[in-house]
Amino acid sequence: MRLIRQDCERLRGVSQNPAIAVDKLRSRTQQLWKELSLEERTLFLKKYSADWNVIRHRIAGPIHDAITDALDCGQLTITPATIQTLAAAEHGIEIQMMDRDGSPKRIAGDLVINCTGPKSRFSDSALPLYRNLFERGLARPDDMDMGIAVTDDFTVLGKDNVPTPFMHAIGPILKGTLWESIAVPELRQQAYLVAQSILDQEPVAVSNPDTIEYCI
Numbered sequence: 001m002r003l004i005r006q007d008c009e010r011l012r013g014v015s016q017n018p019a020i021a022v023d024k025l026r027s028r029t030q031q032l033w034k035e036l037s038l039e040e041r042t043l044f045l046k047k048y049s050a051d052w053n054v055i056r057h058r059i060a061g062p063i064h065d066a067i068t069d070a071l072d073c074g075q076l077t078i079t080p081a082t083i084q085t086l087a088a089a090e091h092g093i094e095i096q097m098m099d100r101d102g103s104p105k106r107i108a109g110d111l112v113i114n115c116t117g118p119k120s121r122f123s124d125s126a127l128p129l130y131r132n133l134f135e136r137g138l139a140r141p142d143d144m145d146m147g148i149a150v151t152d153d154f155t156v157l158g159k160d161n162v163p164t165p166f167m168h169a170i171g172p173i174l175k176g177t178l179w180e181s182i183a184v185p186e187l188r189q190q191a192y193l194v195a196q197s198i199l200d201q202e203p204v205a206v207s208n209p210d211t212i213e214y215c216i
Contacts, residue, residue: 001048008055022056026180033179038143045120045144081105086112121145122176138164146176153197154190165201168194 004025008018025032036044044052059067070076081097084104088094093112097105122141125131133139137159142149148169149157156167170190174181181190 001051004055005051018055019058026183026185029180030178030186034177041144079105079107122147122173133158137162138167139169142174142176144176147173150174150177154194155197168197170194 004021007021011018011020033041067076071078079097079099081099083095083097085096086093087096089108092108092110095107095109095112097107099105122130122145123134130139133156134141139156139158140149140161141147149161150169151157151163154168154170154174155163155165156169158164170181171187172182174190178186180186
């Protein structure tokens with residue numbers, strides 16, 4: 001991340017979009033993630049994932065302008081910190097935080113909105129589809145507990161790492177396996193590999209087909 005930050009600063013210094021640095025990594029990001037050990041991935045999530053998301057994701061120009069205007073007029077304040085506790089107060093919510101330098105900070109608010117994205121622990125998902133698959137042993141969370149475990153051709157892994165040959169997974173639920181798995185180039189390649197895998201399979205006779213469930 002240090003090298004990426006340096007590259008971003010260099011690009012800003014010559015009036016270039018720092019997103020170019022991330023775009024250069026795009027074709028290699030998944031392979032780099034796969035080469036990390038479980039401990040290294042966990043460390044990355046803990047220390048660098050927030051910085052990566054800031055660099056990786058972009059907002060539309062009008063939204064950027066609205067945020068800039070809100071900052072300039074004092075309507076919006078950004079405080080880099082970690083939330084320690086939330087507690088009901090007499091006139092709202094009391095938030096105890098810790099600044100980046102370790103100093104405690106306390107603020108009061110009327111409303112707290114969690115904008116950190118989906119749950120990080122996939123095994124805690126309450127969606128009936130996933131709960132059904134887990135309980136039947138047809139699927140399991142990946143080692144990072146961020147999505148579904150799959151083989152190299154995206155066949156879903158079930159109980160005891162046994163592949164479920166009639167089930168494949170692509171997209172965001174492969175985040176723990178691939179890290180970057182949300183943009184069209186990655187999805188296109190995944191869909192292609194899944195199609196090839198299905199075409200290579202021998203037809204399977206199903207005597208009592210299960211009810212098909214969809215999760216959109």
